[in-house]
Amino acid sequence: MDTHNQYASPIGRTEPAGSPAAGSEQVLSAERFDETASQILRSINTVIDGKPDAARLALTVLLAQGHLLLEDVPGVGKTMLAKTLARTIDCTVNRIQFTPDLLPSDVSGVSIYNQDTHRFEFRRGPVFANIVIGDEINRASAKTQSALLECMEEHQVTVDGGTYRLGEPFMVVATQNPIEMEGTYPLPEAQRDRFMARISMGYPDRTAELQMLQTHQSASPLEAVRPVANIADIAAMMERVRRVYVSPAVSEYTVGIGHATRGHHQLRLGASPRALLQLLRAAKAGAALEGRDFALPDDVAGVTEAVLSHRLILDRKALSSGETPNSVVAGILSKVPVDRAAANSYRRA
């Protein structure tokens, strides 16, 4: 659409005086950021055909330090996306297949009595990894789900009085199947709030599906994926995202969207303040991926559907009239005025 070089002075070249950039974290240059991001996206796109937007959103969530919920029917590549994202980064990855008999300790770890040392030793569960893939999370009992959700929120595990920090970066990519309801424990709305964004993969289009059938004949392309970034690179990219400038106008727009969801006549539950915080973080990551060091209202609008729609609860009337959270979000975006203050300033100009 446009290139970042249309904009002046990206972070890393000209640091505004007195900005918090002088911190210890290493900040990636714009070029390096772009290069790494494109490599990751390219790798994902070689495995998941025809879903560049899903890949980009997954990376956005990773860089915004959020967790991702992949929700769709079986077989459209949810797990594949999660695995590919994990493989492009040289970091620890664990996969948990959630089943009804899975216990919280199977996720977080367990203290075992060591006969040799006569002491209890904590044996780390699969949650101790940089990227945790939780497959079919809605098959586990509510108790087990809660154990994972606590880890997501706190980035730590507390077992038998001991607290164990999780690795950084830490991202949970959970998948769930919304169609099959028997023997599942759907995530309560409050817990869905922990996920920064939800992606519905959708079926690939005809061409992409044909391409997929051919490339997946001989060997899984996943095997060919090699890491293109290490943990340090990702941390630096995250730091760059954190420093993306958000003007008051963009914050006001974000708040405007939040208020519109809360007062909306078709919604029983609107967006929480945490949701708006995550919306803005995702928008910052989106801006950084576009090569900008400041966020635009377009960045916010671009991620609003993914970030908000799984948190909104429609009222009965809206449901019966065929509304979906996505359509409500689209309606809200078409009504919330952009940037009253800036508009006024240029109208008066």
Add this chain to the structure above:
Amino acid sequence: MTSTLPRPLSPATPGVEPSTGRRRGSDQRHWVPTAAVFAALMLTSLNLNSVVLGWTWLSPVAFTVGGVLLVTGIARSLRLPGLLVPVAGVLALVGSLVWQFFPSHSMFGVFPGEGSAGRLSILLGHAENTVVSQVAPVLPGTGIFMAVCAGMGVIAILVDTLATTLRMPATSGLALLAVLVVPAVVLPQSVGVPGFMAAVVGYLLVLGSCQWRDSQQAAGDSRDASGGRLARGLSIGAAALAVTVLVPLAVPGFNVGAFPQGARVNLWGTATGLNPVVTLGNDLRNPNGFGRITYATDSPEALYLRSVTLEDFDGQRWEPDQRYASREQGVEEMGTDAVRASIDTGVVTTTRITTDSFTSPWLLAPYAPVGFTNLSGRWSWDPLNLSIIATDNGSTAQQQYDVRSAGPDLTRELLEGIGPVPDGAVDRQFLALPDTTPDIIRQRAAALTDGIANPYEQALAIQNYLRGPEFTYSVDAPVEGGYDGNSIDVVARFLESRSGYCVHYAGAMAVLARLVGIPSRVAVGYAPGEATGTSVAGPNGLELTEFTVTSQDAHAWPELYFDGVGWVKFEPTPSRGVVPDYAQTTFAPGVPVPNIDDLAPGGNPIPDPGAPTAPGTGDENPQGAGTDSEQARDTSALIAGVLAAAVLLSFVPMLLRTLRSRTRRRKFTAAGRTRGPATLAWAEITDLAADYGHPALPTDTPRTFAVRLAARTGIDSAPGAALVRLRCAYETEAYADPALETHSRWEDVQSVARALRDASGRSARVRALLLPRSLTISTRR
């Protein structure tokens, strides 16, 4: 379902969310605009008072309009499809008309039943007769009531559909205007400031209520903005009202009425039918003669073509006779015995008349007609005044016919020898006068004929008084003085102000003649036109001299009755027509009579021997000529002034827009590289886009707006790149860290402006130049 990162770039249309009947009461809000439409129509209809006498028409109109709107409102409440609402309105209109005007021919009171069609055609005939034969304000009658109710009902459906169904309340003003146009056209100066204000208030009500409805129906956060829109809509309307009322006061000469009545449109369109008196005045005021009638005659003198006779004087107005029952059918051979007697003894004239587009139910003929040939259609004639009217809804349009006229050979000597009219020789109605005849008329009649006993001498005295130097000919003075018409009061005011046109002269002479006991009536038709210089072969090998008349020759003249010779025409109007030989006289005894035969028959007037004749105005009465030319000058000056003001006003938006653009550019240059220039440049871009019809929406980000603009106008390559540069600079300035510098060039703005102009059609360009829309976009959102 797929989440996509980039937001769909085409902004979704606002307000698409189905309301899903959120509140039960919300369905009934349409009643508010409907009520406003009712109020507006009733307020506007008040102006009809000037075309229909009295107020008795008001309740049928209110019933009809109210009924129609009630039914359309109920149809909306029942959620009928939008298309069916006006249909329901039409049904309601038919029902209310049947209920009011032919209940005895109806089924259940509202459905047209047996005989309805016949009754309808009778009422329509009445209405047509009223419109054609009466002078506004017409007398109330069932026919005219039905016509007014039907018209208002149709307008009610139109306004309601525009304002409520189509949501175009502003356009509904046109339909309201249609109501105003009727009185304004029929009777100049009839739409006064109060009536016009009433209509405007009604219009504002419709606008305001529709804005209220829209704001109520708009969802969520736009409530405050809508309130602003309501206020803005009303303030624009109020400003327009103020301008409408104040501009006429400010522009010199534009001081008559509030409605543009100077146009004096001819209601009868291209047809040049002669609706008595007022149409006549309108025809005369039209600077360009229109319509063309040619006649060829073997008469040595130019002829007056008579259309109708006004003889019924009830004090309100001169009116044509209403003796439909006593009319005789067939005009091949016609005329009373007395008239036919002069075929052998008097002068017989043969005339061939070609009417072209002249349309009137009355047949044109030189007085007194005794037989027609080659005439199509069915015609009847009145034995008392020999006026000929179509009986089968026919008209004079596109006819060529031959008429024979006969009359005694009138001379001064013959007329001088005739005494007063004996009682019973002529119908009493030709002597009738209202009891309220003002004293000034009585005194004037007495003074003029003091000491004169001979009826002919009395008539001459009256004619010569009116042709005298005190009187001036003016088609505009009565309109401006507010005494246009032909009631007894108008005659009185005319005698005071001594300025008017043929209707006033003829009416005054007829009234004065009746006061001194001479039966009189007013003939309406055409004064002799101009000879075309060609001859035509007529019936029986006659050679006929051809003349042509236009609407400018429309004329009214008095006819006085003399015992034994019948009706004799006089010419009291200075500068119009030709004074007959027998009616010429001198102002002082002994002075020789001017030779009238020297005058061209083309409507050239008698030179007034008592007044100096200005060179170059030989064909006009000097007073009349002077006044006419002054009036013409005044009118031209007024028109020129109004045109100049209009032209100047039309450039005001362009000047304001240019000024805004210049100011921005100056600030842009001054701003240098500090914060601000990109914002200025972007403001100019959004304004330019709005001017060319692509305004930014409140929900637009700079990016969605720019993408839409590029897609709609096809801007690409260099201007496209310039647009991207300007957008990026503005985004940086508006959203990035304030410490960052921005770079934008005004050349980019110019490049985009050129591309926008090139991408627009001619009309869009003219509009962008003269009526830039960006001026009307509020600075507050």
